[in-house]
Amino acid sequence: MTLTRIRGGTVHDPANNRDGVVMDLWFRDGLMVEGPGPGESPSRTYDASGLVVMPGGVDMHCHIAGPKVNLARKMRPEDHRDAAPVRRTPITRSGTAGSVPSTFATGYLYAGLGYTTAVDAAIPPLAARHTHEEFHDTPILDKAFLILMGNNYYALKAISEGEYERARAFAGWLLESSRAYGIKVVNPGGVEAWKSGWNNIHSLDEEVPHLPVTPRMILRGLAQASMDLGLPHPVHIHCNNLGLPGNAATTIGTMEALEGRRAHLAHIQFHSYGGEVSDQASFRSDVPRLAEWINSHPEVSVDVGQVLFGSTTSMTGDGPLGYFLHQVTGRKWTSADTEMEAGCGIVPIVYKEKSFVHALQWAIGLEWYLLVKDPWRVGMSTDHPNGASFVAYPELVALLMDRGYRRDVLNRVHPRVRERSILQDLDREYTLQEIAIISRAGPARLLGLSTKGHLGVGADADITIYNSDRDRRRMFELPRMVFKAGELVVDRGEIRAESRGLTWHVRPGYDDGVLPDIRRWFESYYTIRFRNYPVDDSCLSGGGAVSPCDGGKRNP
Amino acid sequence: MATSGPRASSSLTLISDAVCARCGCACDDIELVVESNRVREARNACSMGAEWFLASPEAGLPKALIGGREASLDAAVAEAGRILSEARFPLVHGLANATCEAQRVAVSIADRIGACLDTAMPLHRGLSGMAFQGVGEIHCSLGEVKNRADLVIFWGCDPGRTHPRHGERYSIGAKGLFTPLGRQSRRIAHVDLHPDSSGLNPDLFVPVEPGKDFEALWTLRALLRGHEIPAGACPGAPLEALRALAEAMKGSRFGVLFLGAGTSTAADSHMVVDAALAMALDLNRKSRFYVSPMRAGGNPAGADNVVTWQTGYPFGVHLGRGYPRFNPGEFSTEEVLSRGEADAALVVAADPASELNPAARKHLAAIGVVALDYGETETTRSARVSFMLAPYGLATPGTIYRMDDVSLPARPAVRSAYPPAEEVLRGIARAVGALP
Numbered sequence: 001m002t003l004t005r006i007r008g009g010t011v012h013d014p015a016n017n018r019d020g021v022v023m024d025l026w027f028r029d030g031l032m033v034e035g036p037g038p039g040e041s042p043s044r045t046y047d048a049s050g051l052v053v054m055p056g057g058v059d060m061h062c063h064i065a066g067p068k069v070n071l072a073r074k075m076r077p078e079d080h081r082d083a084a085p086v087r088r089t090p091i092t093r094s095g096t097a098g099s100v101p102s103t104f105a106t107g108y109l110y111a112g113l114g115y116t117t118a119v120d121a122a123i124p125p126l127a128a129r130h131t132h133e134e135f136h137d138t139p140i141l142d143k144a145f146l147i148l149m150g151n152n153y154y155a156l157k158a159i160s161e162g163e164y165e166r167a168r169a170f171a172g173w174l175l176e177s178s179r180a181y182g183i184k185v186v187n188p189g190g191v192e193a194w195k196s197g198w199n200n201i202h203s204l205d206e207e208v209p210h211l212p213v214t215p216r217m218i219l220r221g222l223a224q225a226s227m228d229l230g231l232p233h234p235v236h237i238h239c240n241n242l243g244l245p246g247n248a249a250t251t252i253g254t255m256e257a258l259e260g261r262r263a264h265l266a267h268i269q270f271h272s273y274g275g276e277v278s279d280q281a282s283f284r285s286d287v288p289r290l291a292e293w294i295n296s297h298p299e300v301s302v303d304v305g306q307v308l309f310g311s312t313t314s315m316t317g318d319g320p321l322g323y324f325l326h327q328v329t330g331r332k333w334t335s336a337d338t339e340m341e342a343g344c345g346i347v348p349i350v351y352k353e354k355s356f357v358h359a360l361q362w363a364i365g366l367e368w369y370l371l372v373k374d375p376w377r378v379g380m381s382t383d384h385p386n387g388a389s390f391v392a393y394p395e396l397v398a399l400l401m402d403r404g405y406r407r408d409v410l411n412r413v414h415p416r417v418r419e420r421s422i423l424q425d426l427d428r429e430y431t432l433q434e435i436a437i438i439s440r441a442g443p444a445r446l447l448g449l450s451t452k453g454h455l456g457v458g459a460d461a462d463i464t465i466y467n468s469d470r471d472r473r474r475m476f477e478l479p480r481m482v483f484k485a486g487e488l489v490v491d492r493g494e495i496r497a498e499s500r501g502l503t504w505h506v507r508p509g510y511d512d513g514v515l516p517d518i519r520r521w522f523e524s525y526y527t528i529r530f531r532n533y534p535v536d537d538s539c540l541s542g543g544g545a546v547s548p549c550d551g552g553k554r555n556p
Numbered sequence: 557m558a559t560s561g562p563r564a565s566s567s568l569t570l571i572s573d574a575v576c577a578r579c580g581c582a583c584d585d586i587e588l589v590v591e592s593n594r595v596r597e598a599r600n601a602c603s604m605g606a607e608w609f610l611a612s613p614e615a616g617l618p619k620a621l622i623g624g625r626e627a628s629l630d631a632a633v634a635e636a637g638r639i640l641s642e643a644r645f646p647l648v649h650g651l652a653n654a655t656c657e658a659q660r661v662a663v664s665i666a667d668r669i670g671a672c673l674d675t676a677m678p679l680h681r682g683l684s685g686m687a688f689q690g691v692g693e694i695h696c697s698l699g700e701v702k703n704r705a706d707l708v709i710f711w712g713c714d715p716g717r718t719h720p721r722h723g724e725r726y727s728i729g730a731k732g733l734f735t736p737l738g739r740q741s742r743r744i745a746h747v748d749l750h751p752d753s754s755g756l757n758p759d760l761f762v763p764v765e766p767g768k769d770f771e772a773l774w775t776l777r778a779l780l781r782g783h784e785i786p787a788g789a790c791p792g793a794p795l796e797a798l799r800a801l802a803e804a805m806k807g808s809r810f811g812v813l814f815l816g817a818g819t820s821t822a823a824d825s826h827m828v829v830d831a832a833l834a835m836a837l838d839l840n841r842k843s844r845f846y847v848s849p850m851r852a853g854g855n856p857a858g859a860d861n862v863v864t865w866q867t868g869y870p871f872g873v874h875l876g877r878g879y880p881r882f883n884p885g886e887f888s889t890e891e892v893l894s895r896g897e898a899d900a901a902l903v904v905a906a907d908p909a910s911e912l913n914p915a916a917r918k919h920l921a922a923i924g925v926v927a928l929d930y931g932e933t934e935t936t937r938s939a940r941v942s943f944m945l946a947p948y949g950l951a952t953p954g955t956i957y958r959m960d961d962v963s964l965p966a967r968p969a970v971r972s973a974y975p976p977a978e979e980v981l982r983g984i985a986r987a988v989g990a991l992p
């Protein structure tokens with residue numbers, strides 16, 4: 001009921017064309033509202049004069065919950081031990097940090113950086129119940145997850161048999177059953193090939209060994225299904241051949257295979273390499289060619305998957321990739337495959353400045369931000385924790401906003417990077433407005449979360465207020481205040497309130513004529529009962545919230 | 557506090573797709589015939605499971621006791637809260653026999669009171685914990701086994717005895733996508749002290765002497781790598797039998813090794829897991845091979861998961877400094893009690909008073925214990941405050957994890973006179989000021 005005012009802040013709200021406008025903002029009951037009615041006055045005012053005001057941050061691609069993340073937590077006690085502990089306070093729970101923080105710590109750390117929404121990008125539907133439970137214990141943030149479908153046996157089979165309608169209905173059913181937000185494709189066909197004892201799939205037209213279906217067919221089928229179901233977020237793709245020299249050709253091929261359909265390409269940095277597959281030394285950046293493609297294809301967006309130097313944990317729904325990384329790093333390896341649905345691989349990794357490959361990956365990520373002209377189609381991500389932890393976002397902001405700083409780092413890393421990328425020639429510096437786009441307004445729009453990423457009337461009152469500071473890293477590391485749904489949750493780095501946060505999902509509907517067939521299939525090949533598979537709304541954090549299936553058209 | 561479960565009725569009701577938590581198989585196809593608030597029949601369950609469902613509910617015991625005397629729930633909750641809040645070094649022990657919802661509340665209490673939190677029996681610890689943190693884990697859901705496995709090795713376990721429907725549902729006769737003939741689609745190997753007595757009927761049997769699993773696994777790995785092993789180099793198991801097993805493994809596209817605790821002691825189970833995982837890593841160069849612990853009944857996988865996501869560590873977590881510290885040796889219940897360190901304990905559905913070593917038991921008897929369980933145990937009898945609980949799964953809803961980490965919704969069939977663990981724990985959580 002209470003009307004609250006944020007007074008006199010310098011507002012960066014790109015979706016509403018406010019670029020550093022000094023103005024008052026108002027909210028009530030967790031939503032942004034017009035100013036007060038006649039005779040009305042705010043019951044609370046926060047003074048933001050001299051401060052920078054943005055919508056709360058939106059991370060569109062991260063890994064924060066579910067079986068894969070939890071296995072990684074369990075596998076890496078040393079990683080927790082090395083990190084500063086997250087202490088309990090009278091109003092917060094304790095936890096562990098490091099590259100894979102515990103659930104409560106994840107909520108506090110994100111909120112502490114001014115983020116209020118995060119999307120886990122790779123959940124096997126069979127693990128939906130588990131993931132929702134973790135979301136319950138991940139405070140403050142609004143959350144959502146994408147379900148892995150690019151190696152889902154039923155989907156692949158329907159596509160291979162040319163039964164697109166059945167594949168689409170199945171996708172609708174699966175999204176509803178798991179209370180998920182969208183469709184993720186990871187190494188289409190490759191994980192299924194790996195799980196059945198083969199190695200991997202390396203080209204778009206290679207068939208899965210025992211199913212006449214190719215990555216191209218899977219991509220088209222699921223991209224089309226996402227569109228026809230009207231999902232707010234298009235199909236979210238992790239291409240084949242992640243991490244391999246020369247994989248840019250596969251990435252271009254993937255985008256061409258979509259033939260104009262909407263799609264989002266995840267952690268594109270890991271898919272932008274030139275060179276020869278067989279020769280690590282031939283590694284080079286192929287970003288200019290790929291970025292040009294993106295610049296001329298408005299239906300495709302990317303997030304970067306920036307590598308930042310330091311110790312982290314690689315985790316992926318790409319089982320064969322996990323094994324490959326284990327072979328390269330020689331570090332411990334965890335894999336966990338899910339019946340009919342997915343694979344998974346987890347490997348600790350340290351990104352080193354003096355490693356040619358790591359330094360080149362770092363440069364390639366930055367090239368992406370600097371070469372794509374339309375920031376609305378580049379989501380800021382480290383593919384947490386794959387390229388780095390989300391807590392490194394302020395470092396990334398500093399690199400983008402300050403070319404001097406960028407050059408200093410470039411001059412320090414492995415020298416061959418300067419030959420194999422064009423980073424040293426890129427003078428572009430991000431403005432605050434552009435940072436606001438890639439870290440909140442853009443991801444919210446790409447996700448189709450129409451009440452996120454902006455501060456117009458009707459938006460959720462998720463607001464981050466920063467000190468204006470020339471040291472951009474310091475500025476973004478420690479917001480002055482963070483509001484979530486109108487509640488002050490962080491004040492100068494201190495958690496002030498522990499709200500639950502909502503789990504966003506979609507209800508696209510589906511032709512229930514497919515149910516008997518799905519059920520028959522399910523009862524033959526799964527090991528749990530059909531009725532025990534779906535989760536219901538009682539599982540959802542904060543009771544859940546539904547994002548309408550109108551193809552993302554309601555975005556501001 | 558309310559009781560839980562569906563409404564009473566004198567006519568027959570049928571609850572389908574119920575989950576059995578008796579062993580780690582978590583069969584979820586059970587049909588319960590319920591009459592007058594009693595389960596009369598548990599269709600599809602094995603005899604172990606049926607026994608679990610049909611067991612007479614506790615009756616006549618008070619809901620709560622303080623100092624051995626009947627007390628109201630509210631008074632007992634208040635007393636429990638007092639004991640735990642006043643403790644300087646409290647212990648929270650158990651959890652593996654409760655729903656995830658109850659486990660989550662128990663961890664929040666541990667966090668608030670700064671307790672040492674331990675869930676695991678020593679055996680379970682070796683199988684799923686520490687070795688895994690050293691090397692990793694190569695694991696798949698049981699449906700992958702059903703659909704794809706052409707070779708299944710039961711090492712140190714006899715599923716017919718401990719997990720009666722494991723074979724039929726997942727690993728032996730189960731028919732799946734690439735295993736359409738069930739038993740005929742796969743080879744079964746058994747490695748153990750003695751041949752099975754449960755009709756396992758393996759294609760291969762490898763006898764292993766007590767405590768020689770590590771040597772046997774290491775020899776097997778060497779054979780798989782093509783090393784020549786001189787006769788007599790592996791004292792614990794016959795070389796010829798290991799050679800035959802190695803050949804079967806080489807010919808397999810998708811193999812699984814289920815590791816039980818049968819032949820190894822808790823002390824060397826760590827090395828055994830290590831060796832099995834190292835072998836699986838080798839094999840994955842050419843084909844798929846997985847290692848899965850044969851976990852026990854109840855919800856230990858749920859406890860592992862909940863404690864891990866809330867604290868970052870699976871068990872042996874000390875919250876006394878205001879944040880989680882992990883040292884499974886130092887912070888195990890048995891060690892802490894043996895050293896005489898704890899001054900109060902919250903025991904959730906476990907019976908340390910009869911399971912731990914004498915030194916630990918002695919100290920436990922001397923401190924303020926709050927015990928919750930589904931029936932009387934040594935621990936509840938000697939506790940300062942004790943609560944009787946509604947049997948989870950049978951009379952309370954909630955989430956239960958199968959041994960392979962697949963989570964399932966319990967479908968309560970009867971009403972209990974006793975409250976669910978989650979509810980009692982929530983009361984205690986409020987009393988100690990824990991966060992919801």
Ligand code: SF4
Nearest residue numbers: 576579583602605721
């Ligand atoms: S096999 Fe285990 S879970 Fe299944 S019915 Fe028997 S005791 Fe219950």
Ligand SMILES: [Zn+2]
Nearest residue numbers: 061121267383
């Ligand atoms: Zn990712």
